[in-house]
Amino acid sequence: MVATLTSKGQITIPASVRKQLSLHTGDRLSFVVTDNRAELIPLSQSVRSLKTILPKPRKKLTLSEMEAAIARGATV
Numbered sequence: 873m874v875a876t877l878t879s880k881g882q883i884t885i886p887a888s889v890r891k892q893l894s895l896h897t898g899d900r901l902s903f904v905v906t907d908n909r910a911e912l913i914p915l916s917q918s919v920r921s922l923k924t925i926l927p928k929p930r931k932k933l934t935l936s937e938m939e940a941a942i943a944r945g946a947t948v
Contacts, residue, residue: 885912 875883885895893914895901900915933941 873886873889875886877883889895893912895914895916902913902915904911904913
């Protein structure tokens with residue numbers, strides 16, 4: 873795929889690339905330059921992709937148990 877650089881230094885990301893990377897208006901992107909190559913990396917993630925970062929809790933807590941745990945850990 874080819875994109876053309878405008879006089880303002882802008883490019884249009886082809887629709888097929890936006891679809892494959894799930895890019896939407898307002899998404900942030902990072903450019904990583906190595907030698908004479910640039911890599912485009914989306915900085916946005918859906919909330920669902922964050923689901924697997926932490927392991928599932930051993931037991932479910934009630935809201936009051938969570939509030940008590942937060943209060944025990946809070947420092948003033």
